[in-house]
Amino acid sequence: TTVFVSGASGFIALHVVNDLLNAGYKVIGSARSQEKCDQLLAKFKNHPSLSMVIVPDISDLNAFDDVFKKYGKEIKIVLHTASPFRFDVNDYEKDLLIPALNGTKSILNAIKQYAAQTVERVVITSSMAAQLNTIYMNDKSITVDETSWNDATWEGCQTDPVSAYCASKGFAEKAAWDFLKENKDQVKFKLSTVLPVYVFGPQLFPEPSKKVLNTSSEIINQIVNADKDTELMQMNGGFIDVRDVAKAHLLAFQKDECAGERLSLYGGMFSTQDFLDIINEDFPQLKGKIPVGKPGTGKDVIENSYKINNERTKKLLGFEFINKRDCVDASVQQILETEGKL
Template sequence: MSTQTTVFVSGATGFIALHVVDKLLREGYKVIGSARSQEKCDELLQKFNYNPSISTEIVPDISNLAAFDDVFKKHGHEIKIVLHTASPFRFDVNDYGKDLLIPAVNGTKSVLNAIKKYGAQSVERVVVTSSVAAQINIKGANRDDLVLTEESWNDATWENCQTDPMAVYCASKTFAERAAWDFIRENKDQVIFKLSTVLPVYVFGPQLFPEPSKKELNTSSEIINQIVHADKDTELMQLNGGFIDVRDVAKAHLLAFQKDECASQRLSLHGGMFATQDFLDIINEDFSQLRGKIPVGKPGTGKLITSKGYQINNDKTKKLLGFPFIGLRECVDDSVSQILKMEDMTE
């Protein structure tokens, strides 16, 4: 694929998307990134030192079914690759439909319909950022006999998912991804592009552009950030699930459209299981300056926690992508090192 290929990245200011944009630029692609406001667009350009290979477009509300029309009216003839990363990932919501479900689904529909209207003969590959949330209904996540694969789907419905923010978020990713595959089936004679989806688990790892003044990080990174800033008596939320490093997620987004064998595939991005206790053990072992200041929990019990409940088999994805994922210790150590360095810069 030509190094002059133009790639459109929706939601280009996000945690994952920034790493994706960085890899694209390093590999010689031309990038058009969308953000919600002129201010965010300006910040994005500044972060990449006004690299001439990146430009921006404002898409203020992905809930609008015509949200991406103007982008593709303007650039549809040149865009060859679309990476749709924009989707809400937050739990402090008041209106489940308005804040999570509708933006996720309409955002996916609007970008695909814009391609159909204005880029049907130029866009060749589309990659949609989905989530393990689209593979599992969290109401059944504690089943020890449940093994998720690339063929697994969350069976939540629009009506029964609206019980709590986590269940709604998981459902939003499910409905958005299903909308993408439905679009392919319904429009196979009208568009030339092939679709791939990437389904990361909890995404950790360093920020591409650390901001020392920023006290709170993105939703997943904040889990580690809170541990670093906890005192030894803090009662931490006990989480467990699958993990993946953001640098591997970015790499997978590029391979998803670069490798022919990844076309029409769901790529399950899972590097292993984690529990909050694993984070505590690694941080206490590897950062002497935090030892005695942060909680210790019950050292060594992480495996007891992660051995229960659902497991993930993504051997198919690993074979398709063809690279080893970053391990938990390296992921956590790099994250914590960056957080501590940011603290030193503010002192």
């Protein structure tokens, strides 16, 4: 069975590709340049079941046409993970909203045009960001579940990069479900979406030279590399381990009962202080070097945050998520290893 993975070079996608190869699937991945394709193939030691294609920019509404023109008769499963997740942008429309939305539209249109009868399952990597408008993130009276949607508007979300990113994920996911409604007689595939909260855990291929990690992993990287007097930015939200996110991408298309579902991947809440507490306790070599903050006060921050109910998803997926301490420890362990500090 052949699986197409867009944005294969990403933090999450690399784990997905690895799990697919280990499970015996044939994988066609996309990345933005020849260089990125070659690097990825080399990292997987030119695995015989892995090939790569270039898709330079998902903002282009025809971005995926060539891929599906060429391989459409072979691809049975499509995992669309590519989408910009970065906050260092100025033009919210061009850098976040348009690529997220057009990427989803272009991949689904390419399937419709060139692989309507062959693609059986599509999984789109959405986000918890698609479930809740950022303005409610610290409203403790709110609980989101698999039916919740970010209600931000295209104009209204363009106040800051976090709001624009979150809204971009909502628009993109909504477009996918709308596409399916409008085209249900013209395509064969069943759709599932995967909605992770902040994703942490190890990089599949740690790179010692990489100073800045992907947006979510960078949160832990900043803590590990903070000087003890640094005023860390206080963050809070849900956490999930990348290894569970990858597993869920496979189950999303393997399990019949996941078809038509939004899968909310949430392992629990975290705050910056929780991470500080865990890291200071578990990595004695960092004691005195990184901040301690106010130990034990993380739970107060969490108490004042929105809540998530993902009981439905947990039942559908049927596996236990990696806990906060194991997730954080694995992330930190790897950072220290690559920096030669272990």
